[in-house]
Amino acid sequence: MxxxxxxxxxxxxxxxxxxxxxxxxxxxxxxxxxxxxxxxxxxxRQEAAQRHLILPDLDSGTERLSSVGASALADNAALVLADSVAPAFQWTRGSIDGQPSTDAYIDQDSGSFVVVTDRPDGSAVIREGGPDLMWRRVEQIVTSWREAGCxxxxxxxxxxxxxxxxxxxxx
Known part of the structure:
Protein backbone atom coordinates (compact mmCIF):
# COMPACT_ATOMS: atom_id res chain seq x y z
CA MET A 1 0.00 0.00 0.00
CA ARG A 45 -16.47 -18.93 10.42
CA GLN A 46 -12.76 -19.49 10.92
CA GLU A 47 -12.75 -16.70 13.53
CA ALA A 48 -15.19 -18.55 15.79
CA ALA A 49 -13.81 -19.36 19.22
CA GLN A 50 -13.05 -22.94 20.09
CA ARG A 51 -16.33 -24.41 21.33
CA HIS A 52 -15.07 -27.11 23.69
CA LEU A 53 -12.84 -25.68 26.38
CA ILE A 54 -11.11 -28.08 28.74
CA LEU A 55 -11.41 -26.68 32.24
CA PRO A 56 -8.29 -26.79 34.39
CA ASP A 57 -8.04 -28.52 37.73
CA LEU A 58 -9.62 -25.76 39.81
CA ASP A 59 -7.65 -26.85 42.88
CA SER A 60 -4.35 -26.16 41.11
CA GLY A 61 -2.81 -22.74 40.76
CA THR A 62 -2.50 -19.97 43.29
CA GLU A 63 -5.34 -18.01 44.86
CA ARG A 64 -5.04 -14.29 45.56
CA LEU A 65 -7.04 -11.06 45.69
CA SER A 66 -7.15 -8.77 42.67
CA SER A 67 -8.36 -5.21 42.19
CA VAL A 68 -9.57 -6.21 38.71
CA GLY A 69 -12.47 -8.61 38.49
CA ALA A 70 -14.33 -10.01 35.52
CA SER A 71 -16.92 -7.23 35.84
CA ALA A 72 -14.24 -4.72 34.82
CA LEU A 73 -14.25 -6.36 31.38
CA ALA A 74 -17.93 -5.58 30.87
CA ASP A 75 -16.79 -2.32 29.25
CA ASN A 76 -15.72 -3.02 25.64
CA ALA A 77 -12.77 -0.60 25.96
CA ALA A 78 -11.35 -2.60 28.90
CA LEU A 79 -12.12 -5.85 27.08
CA VAL A 80 -10.22 -4.73 23.96
CA LEU A 81 -7.23 -3.90 26.14
CA ALA A 82 -7.42 -7.25 27.98
CA ASP A 83 -7.58 -9.04 24.64
CA SER A 84 -4.49 -7.15 23.47
CA VAL A 85 -2.34 -8.32 26.41
CA ALA A 86 -3.79 -11.84 26.75
CA PRO A 87 -4.70 -12.77 23.17
CA ALA A 88 -4.82 -16.54 23.75
CA PHE A 89 -7.42 -16.37 26.54
CA GLN A 90 -10.88 -17.73 25.88
CA TRP A 91 -13.73 -17.04 28.27
CA THR A 92 -16.46 -19.15 29.83
CA ARG A 93 -18.75 -18.69 32.83
CA GLY A 94 -20.25 -21.25 35.15
CA SER A 95 -21.10 -22.38 38.63
CA ILE A 96 -19.73 -25.41 40.42
CA ASP A 97 -21.57 -27.21 43.22
CA GLY A 98 -24.09 -24.37 43.65
CA GLN A 99 -21.38 -21.79 44.31
CA PRO A 100 -21.62 -18.24 42.94
CA SER A 101 -20.97 -17.89 39.22
CA THR A 102 -17.33 -17.60 38.23
CA ASP A 103 -15.58 -16.51 35.06
CA ALA A 104 -12.79 -18.65 33.66
CA TYR A 105 -10.20 -17.45 31.17
CA ILE A 106 -8.28 -20.31 29.60
CA ASP A 107 -5.34 -20.58 27.22
CA GLN A 108 -5.74 -24.12 25.88
CA ASP A 109 -2.36 -24.10 24.15
CA SER A 110 -0.20 -23.23 27.16
CA GLY A 111 -2.42 -24.61 29.92
CA SER A 112 -2.56 -21.20 31.62
CA PHE A 113 -5.81 -20.19 33.27
CA VAL A 114 -7.45 -17.81 35.70
CA VAL A 115 -10.74 -18.34 37.49
CA VAL A 116 -12.26 -15.05 38.67
CA THR A 117 -14.93 -14.67 41.34
CA ASP A 118 -16.06 -11.07 41.67
CA ARG A 119 -16.74 -9.67 45.13
CA PRO A 120 -19.41 -7.07 45.96
CA ASP A 121 -16.77 -4.39 46.60
CA GLY A 122 -15.47 -4.60 43.00
CA SER A 123 -12.40 -6.66 43.84
CA ALA A 124 -12.11 -10.34 42.98
CA VAL A 125 -10.71 -13.60 44.24
CA ILE A 126 -8.70 -15.20 41.49
CA ARG A 127 -7.03 -18.56 41.10
CA GLU A 128 -4.44 -18.64 38.36
CA GLY A 129 -2.08 -21.28 37.13
CA GLY A 130 -0.04 -22.51 34.24
CA PRO A 131 3.22 -21.25 32.78
CA ASP A 132 1.94 -17.76 31.84
CA LEU A 133 0.21 -15.69 34.52
CA MET A 134 -1.65 -13.51 32.02
CA TRP A 135 -4.06 -11.97 34.53
CA ARG A 136 -1.22 -9.80 35.85
CA ARG A 137 -0.99 -8.17 32.41
CA VAL A 138 -4.78 -7.73 32.38
CA GLU A 139 -4.60 -6.08 35.82
CA GLN A 140 -1.85 -3.74 34.67
CA ILE A 141 -3.60 -2.58 31.47
CA VAL A 142 -7.03 -2.19 33.13
CA THR A 143 -5.44 -0.21 35.98
CA SER A 144 -3.72 2.09 33.44
CA TRP A 145 -7.04 2.53 31.63
CA ARG A 146 -8.79 3.40 34.92
CA GLU A 147 -6.04 5.87 35.86
CA ALA A 148 -6.54 7.55 32.46
CA GLY A 149 -10.20 8.12 33.35
CA CYS A 150 -11.69 5.06 31.57
Missing part, protein backbone atom coordinates in the same frame (compact mmCIF):
# COMPACT_ATOMS: atom_id res chain seq x y z
CA UNK A 2 1.22 3.49 -0.80
CA UNK A 3 1.92 6.06 1.92
CA UNK A 4 -1.24 7.96 2.77
CA UNK A 5 -3.45 4.96 1.98
CA UNK A 6 -6.38 4.35 4.33
CA UNK A 7 -7.13 1.00 5.97
CA UNK A 8 -10.45 0.29 7.67
CA UNK A 9 -10.19 -2.95 9.64
CA UNK A 10 -11.92 -4.77 12.42
CA UNK A 11 -9.96 -5.85 15.48
CA UNK A 12 -11.55 -8.71 17.33
CA UNK A 13 -10.21 -10.88 20.11
CA UNK A 14 -10.98 -14.26 21.59
CA UNK A 15 -12.65 -12.60 24.58
CA UNK A 16 -15.26 -11.25 22.13
CA UNK A 17 -13.94 -7.69 22.16
CA UNK A 18 -14.55 -5.67 19.03
CA UNK A 19 -13.46 -2.44 17.44
CA UNK A 20 -13.26 -0.85 14.03
CA UNK A 21 -10.04 1.06 13.29
CA UNK A 22 -9.08 3.62 10.66
CA UNK A 23 -5.37 3.60 9.91
CA UNK A 24 -3.24 5.70 7.56
CA UNK A 25 -0.15 4.12 5.99
CA UNK A 26 3.05 6.03 6.72
CA UNK A 27 6.18 6.42 4.60
CA UNK A 28 7.91 3.85 6.82
CA UNK A 29 5.36 1.08 6.15
CA UNK A 30 3.74 1.52 9.55
CA UNK A 31 0.02 2.24 9.67
CA UNK A 32 -1.30 4.42 12.50
CA UNK A 33 -4.71 5.69 13.50
CA UNK A 34 -7.46 5.13 16.01
CA UNK A 35 -10.64 3.25 16.71
CA UNK A 36 -13.72 4.75 15.07
CA UNK A 37 -16.24 2.56 16.90
CA UNK A 38 -16.67 -0.39 19.21
CA UNK A 39 -18.50 -2.25 16.45
CA UNK A 40 -17.05 -4.64 13.94
CA UNK A 41 -17.71 -6.63 10.81
CA UNK A 42 -19.54 -9.94 11.02
CA UNK A 43 -17.02 -12.64 12.01
CA UNK A 44 -15.99 -15.27 9.51
CA UNK A 151 -11.56 6.59 28.09
CA UNK A 152 -13.82 5.17 25.40
CA UNK A 153 -12.39 2.95 22.70
CA UNK A 154 -12.45 5.85 20.23
CA UNK A 155 -9.68 7.53 22.25
CA UNK A 156 -7.26 4.61 21.76
CA UNK A 157 -4.49 4.90 19.18
CA UNK A 158 -3.42 1.91 17.10
CA UNK A 159 -0.05 1.27 15.46
CA UNK A 160 0.19 -1.64 13.00
CA UNK A 161 3.25 -3.19 11.39
CA UNK A 162 3.73 -6.38 9.38
CA UNK A 163 4.45 -8.16 12.68
CA UNK A 164 1.36 -7.11 14.64
CA UNK A 165 -0.37 -4.17 16.24
CA UNK A 166 -0.14 -2.13 19.42
CA UNK A 167 -2.97 -0.32 21.18
CA UNK A 168 -2.06 2.83 23.09
CA UNK A 169 -4.25 4.22 25.88
CA UNK A 170 -4.17 8.02 26.22
CA UNK A 171 -2.71 9.30 29.48
Missing amino acids: KPGGIIIAGLRGRLLSAGLVRLTMGDDGVAEGQFVSGGNYMPA PSIEAFRVRATRCGHTIVVPK
Whole structure:
Protein backbone atom coordinates (compact mmCIF):
# COMPACT_ATOMS: atom_id res chain seq x y z
CA MET A 1 0.00 0.00 0.00
CA LYS A 2 1.22 3.49 -0.80
CA PRO A 3 1.92 6.06 1.92
CA GLY A 4 -1.24 7.96 2.77
CA GLY A 5 -3.45 4.96 1.98
CA ILE A 6 -6.38 4.35 4.33
CA ILE A 7 -7.13 1.00 5.97
CA ILE A 8 -10.45 0.29 7.67
CA ALA A 9 -10.19 -2.95 9.64
CA GLY A 10 -11.92 -4.77 12.42
CA LEU A 11 -9.96 -5.85 15.48
CA ARG A 12 -11.55 -8.71 17.33
CA GLY A 13 -10.21 -10.88 20.11
CA ARG A 14 -10.98 -14.26 21.59
CA LEU A 15 -12.65 -12.60 24.58
CA LEU A 16 -15.26 -11.25 22.13
CA SER A 17 -13.94 -7.69 22.16
CA ALA A 18 -14.55 -5.67 19.03
CA GLY A 19 -13.46 -2.44 17.44
CA LEU A 20 -13.26 -0.85 14.03
CA VAL A 21 -10.04 1.06 13.29
CA ARG A 22 -9.08 3.62 10.66
CA LEU A 23 -5.37 3.60 9.91
CA THR A 24 -3.24 5.70 7.56
CA MET A 25 -0.15 4.12 5.99
CA GLY A 26 3.05 6.03 6.72
CA ASP A 27 6.18 6.42 4.60
CA ASP A 28 7.91 3.85 6.82
CA GLY A 29 5.36 1.08 6.15
CA VAL A 30 3.74 1.52 9.55
CA ALA A 31 0.02 2.24 9.67
CA GLU A 32 -1.30 4.42 12.50
CA GLY A 33 -4.71 5.69 13.50
CA GLN A 34 -7.46 5.13 16.01
CA PHE A 35 -10.64 3.25 16.71
CA VAL A 36 -13.72 4.75 15.07
CA SER A 37 -16.24 2.56 16.90
CA GLY A 38 -16.67 -0.39 19.21
CA GLY A 39 -18.50 -2.25 16.45
CA ASN A 40 -17.05 -4.64 13.94
CA TYR A 41 -17.71 -6.63 10.81
CA MET A 42 -19.54 -9.94 11.02
CA PRO A 43 -17.02 -12.64 12.01
CA ALA A 44 -15.99 -15.27 9.51
CA ARG A 45 -16.47 -18.93 10.42
CA GLN A 46 -12.76 -19.49 10.92
CA GLU A 47 -12.75 -16.70 13.53
CA ALA A 48 -15.19 -18.55 15.79
CA ALA A 49 -13.81 -19.36 19.22
CA GLN A 50 -13.05 -22.94 20.09
CA ARG A 51 -16.33 -24.41 21.33
CA HIS A 52 -15.07 -27.11 23.69
CA LEU A 53 -12.84 -25.68 26.38
CA ILE A 54 -11.11 -28.08 28.74
CA LEU A 55 -11.41 -26.68 32.24
CA PRO A 56 -8.29 -26.79 34.39
CA ASP A 57 -8.04 -28.52 37.73
CA LEU A 58 -9.62 -25.76 39.81
CA ASP A 59 -7.65 -26.85 42.88
CA SER A 60 -4.35 -26.16 41.11
CA GLY A 61 -2.81 -22.74 40.76
CA THR A 62 -2.50 -19.97 43.29
CA GLU A 63 -5.34 -18.01 44.86
CA ARG A 64 -5.04 -14.29 45.56
CA LEU A 65 -7.04 -11.06 45.69
CA SER A 66 -7.15 -8.77 42.67
CA SER A 67 -8.36 -5.21 42.19
CA VAL A 68 -9.57 -6.21 38.71
CA GLY A 69 -12.47 -8.61 38.49
CA ALA A 70 -14.33 -10.01 35.52
CA SER A 71 -16.92 -7.23 35.84
CA ALA A 72 -14.24 -4.72 34.82
CA LEU A 73 -14.25 -6.36 31.38
CA ALA A 74 -17.93 -5.58 30.87
CA ASP A 75 -16.79 -2.32 29.25
CA ASN A 76 -15.72 -3.02 25.64
CA ALA A 77 -12.77 -0.60 25.96
CA ALA A 78 -11.35 -2.60 28.90
CA LEU A 79 -12.12 -5.85 27.08
CA VAL A 80 -10.22 -4.73 23.96
CA LEU A 81 -7.23 -3.90 26.14
CA ALA A 82 -7.42 -7.25 27.98
CA ASP A 83 -7.58 -9.04 24.64
CA SER A 84 -4.49 -7.15 23.47
CA VAL A 85 -2.34 -8.32 26.41
CA ALA A 86 -3.79 -11.84 26.75
CA PRO A 87 -4.70 -12.77 23.17
CA ALA A 88 -4.82 -16.54 23.75
CA PHE A 89 -7.42 -16.37 26.54
CA GLN A 90 -10.88 -17.73 25.88
CA TRP A 91 -13.73 -17.04 28.27
CA THR A 92 -16.46 -19.15 29.83
CA ARG A 93 -18.75 -18.69 32.83
CA GLY A 94 -20.25 -21.25 35.15
CA SER A 95 -21.10 -22.38 38.63
CA ILE A 96 -19.73 -25.41 40.42
CA ASP A 97 -21.57 -27.21 43.22
CA GLY A 98 -24.09 -24.37 43.65
CA GLN A 99 -21.38 -21.79 44.31
CA PRO A 100 -21.62 -18.24 42.94
CA SER A 101 -20.97 -17.89 39.22
CA THR A 102 -17.33 -17.60 38.23
CA ASP A 103 -15.58 -16.51 35.06
CA ALA A 104 -12.79 -18.65 33.66
CA TYR A 105 -10.20 -17.45 31.17
CA ILE A 106 -8.28 -20.31 29.60
CA ASP A 107 -5.34 -20.58 27.22
CA GLN A 108 -5.74 -24.12 25.88
CA ASP A 109 -2.36 -24.10 24.15
CA SER A 110 -0.20 -23.23 27.16
CA GLY A 111 -2.42 -24.61 29.92
CA SER A 112 -2.56 -21.20 31.62
CA PHE A 113 -5.81 -20.19 33.27
CA VAL A 114 -7.45 -17.81 35.70
CA VAL A 115 -10.74 -18.34 37.49
CA VAL A 116 -12.26 -15.05 38.67
CA THR A 117 -14.93 -14.67 41.34
CA ASP A 118 -16.06 -11.07 41.67
CA ARG A 119 -16.74 -9.67 45.13
CA PRO A 120 -19.41 -7.07 45.96
CA ASP A 121 -16.77 -4.39 46.60
CA GLY A 122 -15.47 -4.60 43.00
CA SER A 123 -12.40 -6.66 43.84
CA ALA A 124 -12.11 -10.34 42.98
CA VAL A 125 -10.71 -13.60 44.24
CA ILE A 126 -8.70 -15.20 41.49
CA ARG A 127 -7.03 -18.56 41.10
CA GLU A 128 -4.44 -18.64 38.36
CA GLY A 129 -2.08 -21.28 37.13
CA GLY A 130 -0.04 -22.51 34.24
CA PRO A 131 3.22 -21.25 32.78
CA ASP A 132 1.94 -17.76 31.84
CA LEU A 133 0.21 -15.69 34.52
CA MET A 134 -1.65 -13.51 32.02
CA TRP A 135 -4.06 -11.97 34.53
CA ARG A 136 -1.22 -9.80 35.85
CA ARG A 137 -0.99 -8.17 32.41
CA VAL A 138 -4.78 -7.73 32.38
CA GLU A 139 -4.60 -6.08 35.82
CA GLN A 140 -1.85 -3.74 34.67
CA ILE A 141 -3.60 -2.58 31.47
CA VAL A 142 -7.03 -2.19 33.13
CA THR A 143 -5.44 -0.21 35.98
CA SER A 144 -3.72 2.09 33.44
CA TRP A 145 -7.04 2.53 31.63
CA ARG A 146 -8.79 3.40 34.92
CA GLU A 147 -6.04 5.87 35.86
CA ALA A 148 -6.54 7.55 32.46
CA GLY A 149 -10.20 8.12 33.35
CA CYS A 150 -11.69 5.06 31.57
CA PRO A 151 -11.56 6.59 28.09
CA SER A 152 -13.82 5.17 25.40
CA ILE A 153 -12.39 2.95 22.70
CA GLU A 154 -12.45 5.85 20.23
CA ALA A 155 -9.68 7.53 22.25
CA PHE A 156 -7.26 4.61 21.76
CA ARG A 157 -4.49 4.90 19.18
CA VAL A 158 -3.42 1.91 17.10
CA ARG A 159 -0.05 1.27 15.46
CA ALA A 160 0.19 -1.64 13.00
CA THR A 161 3.25 -3.19 11.39
CA ARG A 162 3.73 -6.38 9.38
CA CYS A 163 4.45 -8.16 12.68
CA GLY A 164 1.36 -7.11 14.64
CA HIS A 165 -0.37 -4.17 16.24
CA THR A 166 -0.14 -2.13 19.42
CA ILE A 167 -2.97 -0.32 21.18
CA VAL A 168 -2.06 2.83 23.09
CA VAL A 169 -4.25 4.22 25.88
CA PRO A 170 -4.17 8.02 26.22
CA LYS A 171 -2.71 9.30 29.48
